[in-house]
Amino acid sequence: xxKQEEYIRxxxxxxxxxxxxxxxxxxxxxxxxKKLNTVCEEARCPNIHExxxxxxxxxxxxxxxxxxxxxxxxAVKTGLPNELxxxxxxxxxxxxxxxxxxxxxxxxxxxxxxxxxxxxVFAETVRAIRRRMPSTTVEILPSDMKGDYESLHTLxxxxxxxxxHNIETVxxxxxxxxxxxxxxxxxxxxxxxxxxxxxxxxxxxxxxGLGETKxxxxxxxxxxxxxxxxxxxIGQYLQPTKKHLNVERYYHPDEFAELKEIALxxxxxxxxxxxxxxxxxxxxxxxxxxxxQRRINYLKGVESEGKKLEGDVFSEI
Numbered sequence: 605x606x607k608q609e610e611y612i613r614x615x616x617x618x619x620x621x622x623x624x625x626x627x628x629x630x631x632x633x634x635x636x637x638k639k640l641n642t643v644c645e646e647a648r649c650p651n652i653h654e655x656x657x658x659x660x661x662x663x664x665x666x667x668x669x670x671x672x673x674x675x676x677x678x679a680v681k682t683g684l685p686n687e688l689x690x691x692x693x694x695x696x697x698x699x700x701x702x703x704x705x706x707x708x709x710x711x712x713x714x715x716x717x718x719x720x721x722x723x724x725v726f727a728e729t730v731r732a733i734r735r736r737m738p739s740t741t742v743e744i745l746p747s748d749m750k751g752d753y754e755s756l757h758t759l760x761x762x763x764x765x766x767x768x769h770n771i772e773t774v775x776x777x778x779x780x781x782x783x784x785x786x787x788x789x790x791x792x793x794x795x796x797x798x799x800x801x802x803x804x805x806x807x808x809x810x811x812x813g814l815g816e817t818k819x820x821x822x823x824x825x826x827x828x829x830x831x832x833x834x835x836x837x838i839g840q841y842l843q844p845t846k847k848h849l850n851v852e853r854y855y856h857p858d859e860f861a862e863l864k865e866i867a868l869x870x871x872x873x874x875x876x877x878x879x880x881x882x883x884x885x886x887x888x889x890x891x892x893x894x895x896x897q898r899r900i901n902y903l904k905g906v907e908s909e910g911k912k913l914e915g916d917v918f919s920e921i
Contacts (some may be wrong), residue, residue: 642829670683671683672685710730710744723756828872
């Protein structure tokens with residue numbers, strides 16, 4: 605074994621605790637019955653067992669399972685997407701209701717074949733969840749929609765609790781890592797959200813281990829803050845298949861702790877940083893006070909009316 609092979613071997617701290625309890629198996633079965641996709645499964649997220657089994661959160665991937673882009677870090681399949689499924693928003697909302705989810709992240713494959721990038725279906729999904737589950741907080745994680753700000757307005761009209769768009773990597777590596785995406789276009793999208801809805805928290809994430817330097821990570825933090833981004837997530841890139849980009853190095857948990865301290869010192873209201881952190885990791889903790897109070901007020905109203913509290917939706921408020 606060469607020194608390079610020894611260096612990039614997966615370290616012990618990347619071991620994942622598997623918990624396939626009733627919450628996990630129930631949600632997995634429901635996704636198949638409703639013909640829904642989750643980025644938790646499609647992107648092979650290492651936190652799927654924790655989120656599904658313990659935190660009662662999930663990330664639904666709408667607009668199909670086929671992306672029009674071919675980012676070199678992502679396990680989601682690429683190709684020509686199917687026609688839009690206009691019944692999908694209601695099925696997502698029904699699943700959220702059945703499982704009593706506390707927080708939902710709605711993301712999607714990139715749909716560059718659609719004039720609005722799928723914004724209308726995105727917005728209807730948020731509204732459908734709100735109709736069925738007013739207490740559930742909703743985060744959206746769209747693509748850059750090719751910089752179409754009319755589509756962004758369509759999205760923001762649904763009033764999500766968090767707007768998330770991932771910049772993914774540092775400026776220098778963007779062209780190599782992200783297909784058709786532009787570093788500055790992502791920053792501009794995040795800034796425009798604040799112009800449309802100043803009180804909505806904005807969020808972005810990067811992966812490390814792709815060959816970036818610490819200085820470049822800090823520069824990315826500065827760029828995000830300069831565009832009024834509130835929340836940041838920093839996680840370790842893990843190569844999904846041999847066809848994807850290689851891991852250049854694994855960061856130690858202590859390095860992630862240092863990066864978190866730096867991010868918070870720069871003014872981010874919240875930062876998740878760690879080897880297993882992904883964009884939606886602990887997302888339920890990141891809603892702002894207004895969204896949290898809306899949830900609490902709704903639940904208090906339900907309790908005062910003597911309605912039956914079903915599932916786990918009323919726990920861990």
